[in-house]
Amino acid sequence: MKGLFCRAGASDAEPKFVIQETTLPDVLGGHLVRVQVKACGLSPLDLKLLDDIGVHRDLIPVGREVAGVVLQVGSQVSFFHPEEEVVGILPLDSPYSGLCGAIDIDEHYLVQKPEKLSSVCAAGALRDALCAYTALHTHARMAAGHTLLVMDGASSFGLMCIQLACYHGVKVFTTSHSPQKHAFLEQLRPSVGVQDPLVAKVIPVFNGPSDLLPAVVEETGGLGVDIVIDSGVRLHEEESEEAKLLPHKHDVISVLGVGGHWVTSQKDLQLDPPDCRLLYLKSASLSFLNHEVWTASSAQQGRYLHILKDIVEKMSTGVLRPQPEEAVPLYEATVAMETIQCHQKKKAVVKL
Structure with missing residues (x-):
């Protein structure tokens, strides 16, 4: 099973994106959910933020906004069952790339995906919608x-x-x-x-x-x-x-x-x-506005999951209509990520 990873260079060198083989453990942890990824959103990597919070790795996984189907659940998982469709954002310290065929993720980072919402739309818009909620509700207290x-x-x-x-x-x-x-x-x-x-x-x-x-x-x-x-x-x-x-x-x-x-x-x-x-x-x-604050800290995990659930519900009913992102095939993911990292603002969605 292959995934996309970033090899961070020296301070004055551009990061390199490489395809690496990954494996999943034979035994699934108690609160972990094994998900078959259907779509993965690509966003710029904030290497300085990862360094600030102590995530030091030679290879940094790329692609954290994922949508897919549950394959298997751990013995202590209570929220999900096999064959359910889910969507979520991998934590900053996750060892898996969202471009792997299957990943293990804690159940507390996932919510159920409505049937009407496509996997490509969910993976491509989840990050921006979360940022909008954080800015307007959490910080600005809009009314x-x-x-x-x-x-x-x-x-x-x-x-x-x-x-x-x-x-x-x-x-x-x-x-x-x-x-x-x-x-x-x-x-x-x-x-x-x-x-x-x-x-x-x-x-x-x-x-x-x-x-x-x-x-x-x-x-x-x-x-x-x-x-x-x-x-x-x-x-x-x-x-x-x-x-x-x-x-x-x-x-x-x-x-x-x-x-x-x-x-x-x-x-x-x-x-x-x-x-x-x-x-x-x-x-x-x-x-x-730090868009990674929810996954960097578990202090308000319940509020975070409530926001994710509300986002996918609003996208499925048409209240939130993201600009359609044309999905790119997996073999173009490396080139797409290099472009995203260079421009820092563009996005892409990979359909698996």
Whole structure:
């Protein structure tokens, strides 16, 4: 049985992805579930995070968002039975690659997959949906009537945030990074119910990010928004061409309303004293979105499983409609992962 693994190079070398043979133990542990993988989602590896939490390995398994069928259960498993369809995210210290034909995983990392939901859709969207739940529910405590600004709403993560927020009665603004993405966001409609646009205002920033603050001020009557969710920010004025589409950190703070909440994905965010002063004057708060926090700690395992179950149910009923990912065959997984790791934001789904 073969799986895809990452061989991390030196600090200045790019990681290499290799196919390695793996084997499963003859005896299944008490709480373990043996799953035949049907689809696996590929996302960028955060090698620095793995090093920070003490996961040191020569070969790091690749592909952790999995959907499949239960083959066998351990003697103490109470939630699952053979032939049930399941979906879940492998823990950070799992020795198995999701691209193996079969894997062993603790039952507390899995939930049942609804019959209407395809394995490819579940594996491809689970990570982004989990991030959206963490940002909006856990950090921002969103409620009906709030206003939300989602940066780059056409991304897979941004789209999940928009749909989840609209479902809960939140008024959504978003930014677009190209004319094509702008048209896509303008045409977003719910799959059921009243066919009003999901986004109240799409703000184009591909001509320059300077349009963001005036647009938000106009749309909110000068009050600002209750929640801002970014996919990264600019820390300095002079940065790369790709970073120019990102909002400047001061602009993000400026669009926040009194008592607002900023959820950021920027790992190395640095705030200057004037920025902190502005946050203080608005009595606003800041949270860091670490998408691995649920699998890195078992402190809130019950809440984590509740979120996963709600995600798959909402995807099966059409409340959450991820952008369709074209599944790639297993023999293209290595090339696909190299591309993902290079761009850091693209995703892929492998159908086994």
